[in-house]
Amino acid sequence: MPPTQAAKFPLPKSATNLRVVPDAQLDLRPTPEIIAELHTFRPITSEKNVWAFWDKGLSAMYPSYQHTVTNWVRKLGPSWTIRIVDLQDGSPNHIYNYVDKTWFPACFQNHTMNGRHAAQHAADLVRLPLLYEHGGVWMDVGNMLHTHLDRLFWNHLTSPTSPYEMAVWVITGQIRKQWGSFGNYMLAARKHCLFIKHWHAGYQALWTNRTNASGMHTEPLMREIGLAEGMADWRFGDRVREMSDYVAHMLMGDRTRKLVDVETGWDGREFYERKVFHVEGIENGILGAIKTDYDGYKQAALFGTRLDEADVGKRKEAEEFVVEMLERSHMYKVYHNSAGGTPALGDLVKRDGFRDVDHRPGTFGEMYRYGTVHWESMREVERMLPEETDEEMIYATPTMPAVRVVD
Incomplete structure (x- = not known):
């Protein structure tokens, strides 16, 4: 729990x-x-x-x-x-x-x-x-x-x-x-x-x-x-x-x-x-992954950095990461890498030793989780305007394939 x-x-x-x-x-x-x-x-x-x-x-x-x-x-x-x-x-x-x-x-x-x-x-x-x-x-x-x-x-x-x-x-x-x-x-x-x-x-x-x-x-x-x-x-x-x-x-x-x-x-x-x-x-959902080259281990290391870490540089890097996520994105998607390769954060939080890495007491992960509740970004939510597309429409029904496709 x-x-x-x-x-x-x-x-x-x-x-x-x-x-x-x-x-x-x-x-x-x-x-x-x-x-x-x-x-x-x-x-x-x-x-x-x-x-x-x-x-x-x-x-x-x-x-x-x-x-x-x-x-x-x-x-x-x-x-x-x-x-x-x-x-x-x-x-x-x-x-x-x-x-x-x-x-x-x-x-x-x-x-x-x-x-x-x-x-x-x-x-x-x-x-x-x-x-x-x-x-x-x-x-x-x-x-x-x-x-x-x-x-x-x-x-x-x-x-x-x-x-x-x-x-x-x-x-x-x-x-x-x-x-x-x-x-x-x-x-x-x-x-x-x-x-x-x-x-x-x-x-x-x-x-x-x-x-x-x-x-x-x-x-x-x-x-x-x-x-x-x-x-x-x-x-x-x-x-x-x-x-x-x-x-x-x-x-x-x-x-x-x-x-x-x-x-x-x-x-x-x-x-x-x-x-x-x-x-x-994308940036509003997986900014943390983008900033760490989609490497779950790097994200885990930042969240897992202790608030009393002796290395000032590590503390500064972890705080900057947490603040940037909260200021510049609307959520942080903890996804998993379904195709294999470098584990995503979602793969790690299922493993022993990492299950609490994004909210462990005494770490920047705990600060981040506190921030998701108690702090909010002052930037406005922007609506993306639809872009013109030349994709062909599908003339069909929701459950039956096309009877014809036209420009």
Whole structure:
């Protein structure tokens, strides 16, 4: 169980663009009380829901992720309800307590999903039905949040004059190289958003007569959008097809924004450009990885530097890293390297000796975690403007391949 936040830190003098969040805006209950509440079922009374998933339940999470989730509760305060949905029989937060079984393919319903990334693909199947049925924000449990969700997404979606129904994390080049490719690990949507419904329908259709994602890139729906060619630049050049299977959910999101539904006339490009609030998601999400050449060990060393480290240079470097993350990014995504190679921070926090490295007492990791709750950046959240694209539209339906493709 994560420790109750006890240590308090003054705002570092080097933090010229951070301010202190008043305690009255936070939920500062003891950790055991927050954890106990997270284990309960709470009726849905609004769209201000944070949805996340761990197939075996909250108690089975790695300490880093438990710490992240409890800090969401602290940061967001009482107006948001955080729920960790699972697949455990009898759990108050089982997915079927929130959405009907019909949202899911047969292999999900009969527990025959398999393959190396079965848990991640179960999460892909879970996230969109929850957003469609109830509204709110989806966050992967590795998202160490810096900016309050009201400022980041929700105020833009709920303003009386807002045209937006959805907000996305734009990561052009990381999955596909065309502008507008977006992540599925940070999403916001109003209840009954049609983009969300169509996206899920297409992804669910991919799982027909399947138990795993192996070879999914060969399915007709996937061939329409192509491979995750952006991942070739991530040292995955020889594994792009395999990685395309892994990120099929995000590729189907891109198919949805290129889709013109021939049955209803719904236009994905028009929706994406006019009704979606776009936030830059690379520097705002993986700035820590960028600054350390995507080396999880380097990030662990910075977070793990002790506050009383005798080497002044090391202390200065660690403090500068923590402050820059909080000032210049909206979150810190603790991802894992699915293709092997240099471990990412998300790989390390699952290993003995590293499980608490991003929040260990007496380290800059502890200071950083305190800062994610008690400090906030003074910079504004900027909406990225859609860029012109010459990508061809797909004239089809959410679940059936194209009948024709035109310029």
